[in-house]
Amino acid sequence: MPWTQVYNPTGSELVSILVAAAPVIVLLGTLGFLGWPAARAAAAGLVTALAVAIGVFGMPWRAAAAAATYGACFGLFPIGWIVLAAVFLYVLTVEAGEFDKVKASVVALSPDRRIQALLIAFCFGAFIEGAAGFGTPVAISSALLIGAGFPPLYAAGLTLIANTAPVAFGALGTPIITLAKVTGLPEMQLSAMAGRQLPLFALIVPAWMVVMMSGWRGLRGVWPAVLVCGGSFATVQFLVSNFVGPSLTDVAGGVTSLVALAALVRFWQLRETWDFAPDPDDTVSLTPQTAPAHIYSRGEIARAWVPWIILSLCVFLWGLPQFRGVLDRASERSWTVPYLDQQVRPDAAVVGGDGKPKAAEFRFNWASGTGTGIMVAAVFSAFWIGISPVRFVHLFIHTLHRLRWPLFTIAAMLAIAYTTQFSGTDVTLGLAFTRTGRLYPFFAPLLGWLGVALTGSDTSSNALFGNLQRVTAERLGLNPILICASNSTGGVMGKMIDAQSIVVATSATGQDGEEGRILRFVFWHSIALASVVGLLALVQAYLLPGMIPGP
Numbered sequence: 001m002p003w004t005q006v007y008n009p010t011g012s013e014l015v016s017i018l019v020a021a022a023p024v025i026v027l028l029g030t031l032g033f034l035g036w037p038a039a040r041a042a043a044a045g046l047v048t049a050l051a052v053a054i055g056v057f058g059m060p061w062r063a064a065a066a067a068a069t070y071g072a073c074f075g076l077f078p079i080g081w082i083v084l085a086a087v088f089l090y091v092l093t094v095e096a097g098e099f100d101k102v103k104a105s106v107v108a109l110s111p112d113r114r115i116q117a118l119l120i121a122f123c124f125g126a127f128i129e130g131a132a133g134f135g136t137p138v139a140i141s142s143a144l145l146i147g148a149g150f151p152p153l154y155a156a157g158l159t160l161i162a163n164t165a166p167v168a169f170g171a172l173g174t175p176i177i178t179l180a181k182v183t184g185l186p187e188m189q190l191s192a193m194a195g196r197q198l199p200l201f202a203l204i205v206p207a208w209m210v211v212m213m214s215g216w217r218g219l220r221g222v223w224p225a226v227l228v229c230g231g232s233f234a235t236v237q238f239l240v241s242n243f244v245g246p247s248l249t250d251v252a253g254g255v256t257s258l259v260a261l262a263a264l265v266r267f268w269q270l271r272e273t274w275d276f277a278p279d280p281d282d283t284v285s286l287t288p289q290t291a292p293a294h295i296y297s298r299g300e301i302a303r304a305w306v307p308w309i310i311l312s313l314c315v316f317l318w319g320l321p322q323f324r325g326v327l328d329r330a331s332e333r334s335w336t337v338p339y340l341d342q343q344v345r346p347d348a349a350v351v352g353g354d355g356k357p358k359a360a361e362f363r364f365n366w367a368s369g370t371g372t373g374i375m376v377a378a379v380f381s382a383f384w385i386g387i388s389p390v391r392f393v394h395l396f397i398h399t400l401h402r403l404r405w406p407l408f409t410i411a412a413m414l415a416i417a418y419t420t421q422f423s424g425t426d427v428t429l430g431l432a433f434t435r436t437g438r439l440y441p442f443f444a445p446l447l448g449w450l451g452v453a454l455t456g457s458d459t460s461s462n463a464l465f466g467n468l469q470r471v472t473a474e475r476l477g478l479n480p481i482l483i484c485a486s487n488s489t490g491g492v493m494g495k496m497i498d499a500q501s502i503v504v505a506t507s508a509t510g511q512d513g514e515e516g517r518i519l520r521f522v523f524w525h526s527i528a529l530a531s532v533v534g535l536l537a538l539v540q541a542y543l544l545p546g547m548i549p550g551p
Contacts (some may be wrong), residue, residue, distance in 0.1 A: 002345040002357040005424030007431060009057050017432050019056050020425035023049035023416055028500065031516045038503055039405050042412035050418045053423035059344075064419060066340035066360070071418025072185045073362055075411035075500070079135055079456075081371030082112060083504050084407065086139035088399045089378040090147065090508070092309055095395060096385040101296050101304035103148045104264065108301075110265045112273045113150065114222045115211050120144045121162035123258035125437060126233060129163060130250025131316040132370045133171030135456075137163050137502045140311070142508040151276055153514075154376050156505035156533035157521045158209055160496035164529065165202045166250040167458050168194045169237070172319050173246030175458040175488050182466035183484050188245060192549040193485035195241025195249070197536055198492070199234035201529065202253075206230040206523070214274050221272060233257035251316065266500075275394035307381035311374060318373030329510065331367035336360065344422050351470035358422065382445045406507035409515075412498040417455045426454055430465050434472045441541035442534035444469060444483045445490020449530040452491040456500030461491040478541060482548050486537040493530035496522045 008016045029305040036044070050068060053059040083464060092097040106116055128137040138159055166176050180187035204550035206226045210219045219226065236253040290500050296304075317323055330375030337360035348355030366372060382392050419475075420426045428449060433443040449468065451461025465487055473483035495501055497519060506515050540547045 001497055003060055003063065003345050004060075004345045005347055005427065006057055007347065007350055007428045009536055012427055013432075014430055019052055020420075020428040021219050022052055023425070025419060027413075027416065028519070031499070032519045035516050037413070037513050038409040038506065039501075041515075042409045042416065042499065045416050046412050046419070047426075048123060049419040049423075052259045052425060052441060053419055057423050057425060059423045060339070062339035063343050064423065066337050067422040068415040070337045070340060070360055070362060071415040072411040074418070075414030076407060077364065078275065078369040078371055078505075079414065079500060080410050081369055081372075082132075082374065082401055082406045082479070083139050083410070084400065084505055085144060085371040085378060085507055086136065087376035087403060088396055089307065089374060089381060090140075090143040090383055091395055092378055092387055092392075093304075093385065095391070096387060097306065098304040098385050099147045101300050102144075102308065104296050105305065106148055106158060109262060110273075111275075112222065113137035113147050114214060114218060114227055115214065115261075115265055115270075116333070117145070117150075117158050117209055117493045118206055118225060119261055120148065120157045121210065122229060122466045123233070123254055123261055125159060125254075126166040126250050127254025127258065127312070128315060128346045129166040129170040130172065130248070130254055133167070133174060133313070133459075135510050136315065136374070136502060137166075137507045138501050138504045143528055148508045152509040152511045152522060153517065154213065154276070156509045156511065157214050158213070158516050160501060160505055160518070160522050161209055161212065161525055163495055163501070164492045165198050165205050165233070166235075166254065166493050167370035168488045169199060169241065169246050170251035170458065173249065173319070175462050176246040178459045179462040179466050179488055182463050183480070185470065185481060185484055186551075189481050189549045190485050190488075190550075191246040191249075192242045194246075194489050195550070196547050197489045197540075198241075198534065201489075201533070202237055203227075203230040204532070207430045212525070213276075213458050218274055221270065221274065224263060224268060225261060227256050229261045232260040243442065261270045262382075267491065282349075294299045294340050303384075306318075306384050307377065310380050310384075311377040314368065314373040314377040318368065318370055324368045325367035328365050332363060332365040333428070334361050335361045337362060338509050340422065346406070346424070346427070350431070353467045360422075378524065396413050397455040403507055405512060406503050409503045410500055413456065413503065416499075417443075417460070420454060421460075425465060426451070427468065429454075430468055435467070439538070440476055441478060441483065441486070441546065442470065442539040444473075445486040445533040445537055446530055447492075447527075448489070448491030449494035449533075451487070452494035453498050456495075458488055458491045459493065461494075479545070479548050480542055482537060484512075485514075486533065490530055490537075491531060493526050499527045505517075 008018045028049045030040040053064045125137040142155050142159040206229045233253040236256045240249040327402045338361040342357040345357045372428040436443045451465045469484045469487045470480045473480040
C-alpha cells in the first residue's frame with residue numbers, strides 16, 4: 001500500500017514549515033556561516049533530512065533510505081560525470097600547454113577582464129547551457145576563467161551569476177518542455193511567456209556582472225559591450241522563444257551574442273583596461289592597455305581552440321533528441337528503485353493532479369549522458385594535442401582523485417534533494433507561498449527559486465511545483481500561463497546558490513573547502529534577482545496583462 005505524503009504532520013502550519021526547512025537551514029548554515037567543508041555540511045544536511053522525513057513526516061524508513069540512495073546515484077551520474085569529464089578536458093589542455101594559447105587569444109580580443117567575463121561566462125556559457133545544461137556551463141566556463149587568470153572566487157561567482165538568464169531554455173528547452181508536460185498547458189505559450197520575462201534579465205545580468213567586478217565606474221567604461229552582449233542575446237531569446245519554440249533559444253542566443261561581442265571588440269577600442277588587483281579582496285584599478293606577454297601565430301591559436309570546438313560540437317550533438325535517442329536504445333539500462341518506486345503518493349487534494357504514486361527508476365544511459373559527450377571530446381582532443389594513452393590514463397586518475405570529495409558532496413546534495421522531494425517536505429515549504437493571496441504573482445517566482453535551490457535543477461523545480469502553481473493560480477483567479485512560467489523564470493535565479501552548482505564551481509576552480517565563501521559571495525545577488533522577477537510577474541499580472549500570451 002503506497003504511503004501518502006503528509007504536509008502538516010504537526011498540526012501547526014508554522015511548526016511544520018520550520019521542521020521542513022531544517023535540512024536546508026542545517027546545510028546552508030553549516031556551509032555558509034560556520035564554514036564547514038562541503039562534504040561535512042552535506043552529510044549533516046542529509047542526516048537532518050532523513051530524521052525529519054522519518055521522524056516527523058512519517059515516511060517509511062526503507063523508502064527514505066531508498067530516496068537518499070536514488071538521489072546519490074543521480075548525483076554521480078549524470079551530474080558528477082559531467083563535472084569529472086569537463087575538468088579532465090581542461091586538465092588535458094593545460095598539460096599540453098594549449099590553454100596558454102587559448103588564454104592569449106582571448107586577451108588578444110580584449111585584455112580587459114570585464115570583456116573576457118562577458119565572452120566566456122555569459123556568451124559561451126549561454127551556448128553550453130542551451131546545448132547541455134545540468135551544470136555543464138558552470139564546470140566549463142569557470143575552468144576557462146580560472147585558466148584565463150581570473151581569481152578563483154570571481155571565476156566561480158561570475159559563472160554562477162551568468163548562468164541564470166539562459167537556464168529556463170537550457171538543455172534544448174528541457175525545463176519549459178517539462179513544465180508543459182507537468183501542467184498540461186501549451187508549450188508554446190509557456191515558452192513565449194518565459195521569453196517575455198527573461199530577455200529583461202539578459203540585459204541586466206551582464207551589467208550586474210560588470211558592476212560586481214568593477215563597480216559603476218567600470219560599467220561606464222564598457223557599456224557598449226554590455227549593451228551588445230545582453231541586447232543581442234535578449235533579442236534572439238525573445239524572437240526564438242515566441243515564434244519558434246524553446247528548444248534552440250539559448251543555442252541561437254549564445255552564438256549570436258558571442259559573435260556580436262567578438263565583432264564589437266575587434267573594432268572598438270577601450271580607453272582603459274580593467275584588471276583585478278594582485279589581491280582580489282583589495283580595491284582594483286584601471287590600467288593603460290597593454291599587449292599580451294607572448295604573441296602566438298594564427299595557426300597556433302587555431303590549433304589550441306580545436307579541443308573547445310570539438311567540445312562544443314559534441315555537447316550540441318549529444319543534446320539533440322534524435323542522436324540521444326539512438327544512444328539510449330543502444331546503451332540504456334534502467335532499474336526500479338526498491339521500496340520507493342510506486343510506494344509514495346502525493347496528496348492530490350492539496351497539490352492537485354491525479355494522485356498517482358511516484359515512479360522511481362534509475363536510468364543509466366551511459367552512452368547518451370552529456371558527460372560521455374564531453375569525454376569523447378577529451379579523447380579526440382588528447383589525440384589532437386599529442387597526449388599519449390599512458391599519460392591520458394594517468395591524468396584521468398589524478399583528476400578523479402582530486403575530485404573525490406567534490407563528487408561525494410554532489411552525491412550527498414542530491415540525496416538531500418530526493419529525500420525532501422519524496423518525503424513531501426518541499427511541498428510543505430512551497431505551500432507557505434500559496435497563502436499570499438493577491439501578492440502571489442510576486443511569490444510564485446520565489447517558489448520556483450526555492451525549488452531550484454533545493455533540487456539544483458530548473459527542470460526538477462518545474463516538475464516539483466508546476467502543477468501546484470497551476471492549481472494555486474486557478475484558485476486565486478490568476479493566469480496560469482504567467483504563474484507557471486514564473487516558476488521557471490524565478491527558478492533560474494536559484495541556480496547560482498544551489499549546492500550542486502556551488503560544488504561544481506568549486507571543483508572546476510580548485511577551491512576545495514571554499515564552498516561557504518562562494519555561497520556568501522553570490523547569495524544576496526540571487527535573492528535580489530529573484531525578487532526582481534517577482535516584481536515583474538506582479539506588474540504583468542495586474543498592470544500589463546497584455547504581455548501574457550493567449551491561445
